[in-house]
Each structure stands twice: as C-alpha cells, then as structure tokens.
Amino acid sequence: MIVEKRAEIITKWIDDYCKNTSFDPKSLVVGISGGIDSSVVSTLCAKTGRKTIVLTMPIKQIKSQHDLSLEHAKWLKNNFKNVEHHLLQMDKIFDSFSQALNGFNNEHGFANSRARLRMATLYQVAAANSGIVVGTGNKVEDFGVGFYTKYGDGGVDISPIADCTKTQVWELGKHLGVSDSIVNSQPTDGLWDDGRNDVQQLGMTYQELEKAMNNKNDVNYKKYLKIREKNLHKINPIPVCKFDE
DSSP: OOHHHHHHHHHHHHHHHHHHSTTOOSEEEEEOOSSHHHHHHHHHHHHTTSOEEEEEOOSSOOHHHHHHHHHHHHHHHHHOTTEEEEEOOOHHHHHHHHHHTGGGOOTTTTHHHHHHHHHHHHHHHHHHTTEEEBOOOOHIIIIIIOOSOTTTTTOOSBOTTTTSOHHHHHHHHHHHTOOHHHHTSOOOOOOSTTOOOHHHHHSSOHHHHHHHHHOTTSTTHHHHHHHHHHTHHHHSOOOOOOOOO
C-alpha cells in the first residue's frame, strides 16, 4: 500500500471512531515524546480536524529527547489550528512517588512507573476535555515483542498505528512532513536516566524484528520468539476464572 493511502485510511479511521462511538469524544489526547511513533500519531490526529491535545511530560528526561518533543509540538502548532500543546513538568510527581516507594525498588528501577504516571496524566487531561487517549504503539512493539509498559503506554483508548510496522511508521513520518531529526533519531522509550535506546534494550533492530516476525526461517527468529514469549502476558487478554454455570 502506498504511504499516502495508508495515511488517509488511518486519519479516516480515527475520525470514524469518534463519530460512531457512543462516548462522542470532543478531543484527541496524545503524549508526544520526540519519537517517530508519537509524532506520526499526533500528526494524523491533527489531520482529522478534531481538537488534538498533545502533552509533553518530561520525567528526568534526556535533553536531546525533550528538545525533539518540543520541536514537534511547535511544528504541530504552526501547521494545525486545532492543536493545543501543554508542557507538564513531572519531575516532582515522580520524585514523590519513587521516594514513597523506595522500599519497593527492583532491577528496572522506576522506569515502568514513569510510563504509568504519564498514562494517568493523559487520562486526567482527556477526562477534563471529554476526550480519548490515543495510543502510539506500532505493530512490532505492541503485537510482535510486547515492548511497552503494561498499563503505561499500553493503556489507551484507540491504537491507530498498531497494524503498521516500524518501517511503515518511518515512511508515514516522511510523508507527513515530520522533522528529519525525529525521523532519523534512534528509537527510545525515554524511560531511563542513561537514555538507552530500543536497540540496546531489545538486542535487535526494528528491521531485524520485522524480518523475523514474517519469516520462521530467519536467522533471528528464535531470538524474536524469546523476546515475545516473555511479554505475552501483555499481549494476551487478561486471564479470567470462568464458571460453567
């Protein structure tokens, strides 16, 4: 599918969801990190013409990552009259949270908690604006290897690019006019003080993951499966104890 058609389909899908859902949302709320996924999703939301609220929520953020999110917010505001941007400094919230729970630290530190604090913030803003939270996960992350935080960036109302590979998201970014500095930046979840990127965490590039997802004979297929299997608890539905009554 050509990228222009893909962008049109996703934009219409977002708008149709809002028209047809019983909730009748008045706004679309997106957290922007300076990465390609959130930049593409926020742009597609803006293209619907609906009120689009983008939130920058730095928590001990690496300056270069934060600068990219501000750059994208400025670009959105300059190109779409329906976009509203809020910079929410969350360092103090995170400090209070991590200090109160300092006896419950683990090998991941409080990385996933950063994502969950942002999720709670997105829903508070959405509730105040009769809106919905729009997810930014792609097909490789969300349904391939489960590379997201459960009830963090995985806690959303709709997921417009969840059937797009990372390569397709990069193509969408270029087509939509997203800044080259964002398109060409190393993907990262922005949850670590040391600024580690996705490749360092996964041990594979997105190009390698995509090949492995589509080919059981790929040299990296077993490695892909190992990553996926440990995260199936995120991808699969919540287990329910059922009764035959």
